[in-house]
Amino acid sequence: MRLPRLDRPRLFLGDGGMETTMIYREGFELPCFAAFVLLRDERGVEALRRYYATFLEIARDHELGFTLDTPTWRASRDWGEQLGYPATALAEVNREAVGLAEQIRAEWESQQTPIAICGTLGPRGDAYLADAEMDAAEAERYHAEQIATFAGTAADMVGAYTLPYAAEAVGIVRAAEAAEIPVTISFTVETDGRLPSGQPLGEAIDQVDAETAGAAGYFMVNCAHPTHFASAVEAGGPWLARLGGVRANASRKSHAELDEMEGLDAGDPDELGRLYAELKPDLPAVHVLGGCCGTDGRHVGRICGAWLAAPAA
Numbered sequence: 001m002r003l004p005r006l007d008r009p010r011l012f013l014g015d016g017g018m019e020t021t022m023i024y025r026e027g028f029e030l031p032c033f034a035a036f037v038l039l040r041d042e043r044g045v046e047a048l049r050r051y052y053a054t055f056l057e058i059a060r061d062h063e064l065g066f067t068l069d070t071p072t073w074r075a076s077r078d079w080g081e082q083l084g085y086p087a088t089a090l091a092e093v094n095r096e097a098v099g100l101a102e103q104i105r106a107e108w109e110s111q112q113t114p115i116a117i118c119g120t121l122g123p124r125g126d127a128y129l130a131d132a133e134m135d136a137a138e139a140e141r142y143h144a145e146q147i148a149t150f151a152g153t154a155a156d157m158v159g160a161y162t163l164p165y166a167a168e169a170v171g172i173v174r175a176a177e178a179a180e181i182p183v184t185i186s187f188t189v190e191t192d193g194r195l196p197s198g199q200p201l202g203e204a205i206d207q208v209d210a211e212t213a214g215a216a217g218y219f220m221v222n223c224a225h226p227t228h229f230a231s232a233v234e235a236g237g238p239w240l241a242r243l244g245g246v247r248a249n250a251s252r253k254s255h256a257e258l259d260e261m262e263g264l265d266a267g268d269p270d271e272l273g274r275l276y277a278e279l280k281p282d283l284p285a286v287h288v289l290g291g292c293c294g295t296d297g298r299h300v301g302r303i304c305g306a307w308l309a310a311p312a313a
Contacts, residue, residue, distance in 0.1 A: 002114040002156055003182060004067060004288050006218050006244050011308075012065035012116070014247055014290025015055045016300050019073075022047060024264040025296065032082055034074035039096050049104065054297040055290075056108045056115075058304055063112040067288060068104060070097035073122035073161060076146045091149045094119065098153040118184075119150030119158040121172065127162035127188055127223065128255040130197035136211065139171025144178065151179040159184045161247075162223045162292075165197035166204040173212040186220035186247065191254050193232035201232050202239040209242065218244025218285070223292045225252045225267075226275040233282045241285050246276065250294030258293065266294050273302030277310035284312070 004012040019035050022028045026047045030037065038044025048071060059066040072094050074083075080090040098117060105115045124142055125132050134142065143160075150158050158181055160172045169185045176183035187195055187204055194200050199207075205219045219242050221229055226248050233240065250267035251258060258265070276289065289307055291299045 002116040006285055010065050012067050012288045013059040014067045014288055016291035016295035017293045020264055020293050021296055032074055032079055034083055035071035036075040036093050052104055055300055058301050060113050062304055065114045067116050067118050068101045069118045069120045070101055072097045072120045078124055094149045095153055098155050102154050116156045119155040121158055121160040123163050127164055128196055130165040133165050134168055136167045136170040139168040140174045143172045144175040147175045147179050151181040157182040161186045162188045164195055166207045169208045170211045173216050177215050182217050184218055185216050186222045188223040189229050191228045193229045202237045205239045205242055220245035222247035223249055225249050227252055233279055244285050245288030246286055247290040247292045249292045250299055264294055269298040269302045272299050273306035276303045277306040280310045
């Protein structure tokens with residue numbers, strides 16, 4: 001089956017740092033870091049096709065599954081309003097994103113490389129701050145619009161990335177349940193392994209599971225370097241059985257430092273692959289691997305090779 005799941009051994013690959021690639025390597029301007037604007041431009045669509053192909057080739061060469069995340073991390077109401085997209089136009093953008101993913105899947109999918117289309121969500125506010133937190137009910141109402149749009153398409157699942165606090169994740173899981181579409185949750189952490197809200201990663205995962213009866217398919221961590229969350233992983237705990245994916249940044253810098261940079265810190269692809277492999281024995285449930293800010297095909301290729309070569313727990 002196409003859907004990555006904790007109870008199946010198949011490894012899935014994800015993409016890398018879409019927005020940083022489009023800005024620093026492709027030369028696009030992405031207002032509010034919104035990649036969905038590329039869908040309204042022929043040159044942008046072609047760049048997205050090239051981008052996905054880079055990672056699909058790696059997945060195909062290793063006979064791995066692939067989670068095809070739509071470029072819709074910023075395609076929710078508040079961000080859309082900032083960019084001049086009313087609700088109807090924003091819903092069409094989300095549908096167009098899935099339509100593009102369907103075309104790419106038709107071209108690349110095989111029995112050895114199943115492709116799951118993932119309708120991508122992002123936080124309502126700043127991914128690196130938790131200064132305007134919603135409660136779970138408000139988060140459910142806010143994210144229900146985008147989730148309902150995805151549920152009416154060929155998307156196999158929705159995935160929420162770079163979430164800075166637990167209550168928003170609870171609301172997203174509840175909205176996905178109501179829309180009857182599988183959901184995954186990915187938190188970001190600071191250099192101390194805690195969410196921007198200050199909550200430890202494991203506690204946040206436990207809280208979401210407790211308040212949603214474990215309805216999320218699995219959890220991930222993204223937009224942080226492995227050295228930022230290694231201590232949390234190495235400390236162990238039952239929550240690691242729910243951590244199904246890792247999509248790390250290329251850079252060791254903190255979120256605050258990255259925000260102040262004018263260029264791209266691509267880090268060291270070989271080192272990044274090695275750090276993933278070193279964490280593998282402590283991550284028995286991880287079955288989705290990819291990158292985040294600053295990563296491209298070099299990084300994800302190294303991550304994939306190092307992980308496959310490393311011993312399991």
